[in-house]
Amino acid sequence: DVKVTQSSRYLVKRTGEKVFLECVQDMDHENMFWYRQDPGLGLRLIYFSYDVKMKEKGDIPEGYSVSREKKERFSLILESASTNQTSMYLCASSPGSYNEQFFGPGTRLTVL
Amino acid sequence: EDKVVQSPLSLVVHEGDTVTLNCSYEVTNFRSLLWYKQEKKAPTFLFMLTSSGIEKKSGRLSSILDKKELFSILNITATQTGDSAIYLCAGYGTSYGKLTFGQGTILTVHP
Numbered sequence: 001d002v003k004v005t006q007s008s009r010y011l012v013k014r015t016g017e018k019v020f021l022e023c024v025q026d027m028d029h030e031n032m033f034w035y036r037q038d039p040g041l042g043l044r045l046i047y048f049s050y051d052v053k054m055k056e057k058g059d060i061p062e063g064y065s066v067s068r069e070k071k072e073r074f075s076l077i078l079e080s081a082s083t084n085q086t087s088m089y090l091c092a093s094s095p096g097s098y099n100e101q102f103f104g105p106g107t108r109l110t111v112l
Numbered sequence: 113e114d115k116v117v118q119s120p121l122s123l124v125v126h127e128g129d130t131v132t133l134n135c136s137y138e139v140t141n142f143r144s145l146l147w148y149k150q151e152k153k154a155p156t157f158l159f160m161l162t163s164s165g166i167e168k169k170s171g172r173l174s175s176i177l178d179k180k181e182l183f184s185i186l187n188i189t190a191t192q193t194g195d196s197a198i199y200l201c202a203g204y205g206t207s208y209g210k211l212t213f214g215q216g217t218i219l220t221v222h223p
Contacts, residue, residue, distance in 0.1 A: 004154070031209050040121070042200065043155075043213040050209060058210070090154070097209040098143050103154040 003027070004104035006091050012110045019078040021107050023091030032074035033092040033101060034058075034066060043090065049074055050097070081111045114139045118201050118214035125191055126222050133186040133217045135201030145184050146211065147175055148200040155200055158186070191221045 007022035025032065031050050035043040035058075045058030047066040055066050063085060067075045074093075078085055088108050092101040115138045125131055137145065144162040148155035159168040164179035172191075177184045188195055202213040 033209075033211075035213075040215055042116075042118075042215040043202075045210060048209060056208075094209065098204045100146065100157045100160060101211060102157070103148075105153045 004091055004093055004102050006089075006104040006107050008107050009105060010108050010110075012112065013081050014112055015082060017078075017081050017111075019081050019109065019111075021076040021078075021089055021091075021109070023074045023076070023093075023104055024072055025074075025093040025102070026072065027093065027095070027102070028071065029093035029095050029102075030071075031094045031097065031101075032068065033094075034064075034074065034076045035090045035092065036060070037088040037090055037106070046076065081109075083111050085109065086111045114203065114205050114207070114210075114212040116201055116203050116212050116214035118199075118217050120217060121215060122218040122220070124220045124222065127192055129191050129221075130187065130189045131191060131219065133188075133199050133201075133219070134183065135185070135214055136183040137201075137203045137212075137214075138182065139203040139205035139212060141206040142179070142182075143204040145177055146202045146204070147184075147186050148202070150198040150200060150216070151196075158199075188219075191219075193221050193223055195219060196221045 004025045033048040034046040049068040065077045091104040094101045119134045147158040159175045161177035198216045202211040
């Protein structure tokens, strides 16, 4: 079974803090993704990566950056957290460009 | 800009009812449409549809794609309380590896 894990299920941070969200997949997948999920808006793509050290902006990259130093690990960074970044963050991976994406359990981030 | 719209946004039914969830899409160079089920955790994959008119079926769940009219439906027969979840529809188009999601349909099944 594909397993995608995320470093925290729940996280509370203060405005202005730097926040790291970690995602690890164990199936040697090429592609990894970061989404945020908000009520009524569905999942929106923040960034994705199709190879180590490669990254592409998604639909809402502002205020976020990412890092992929190893194939199995994809990190989402909030350089200076703001209250409007309070959300559920979901990581996903897939073996190719147009395959099923496998999701992690999500991190619910609250920024106070 | 690619767009996926789901309806209804929420639905409340009783056990044993049959439900139909709708998904319409406008995706440039459409390749495939995916359905996911999300309970209080990670979305789990249900179906991927690439060809028009072909029904994908798994137990009480089935889905069909109409590429001419640009929509898909997800049917659930004889609903159970365990079917309560958010159902997500998403489409792949030209953009490399990028899935565009709809807003989701929240299904609640009462005993």
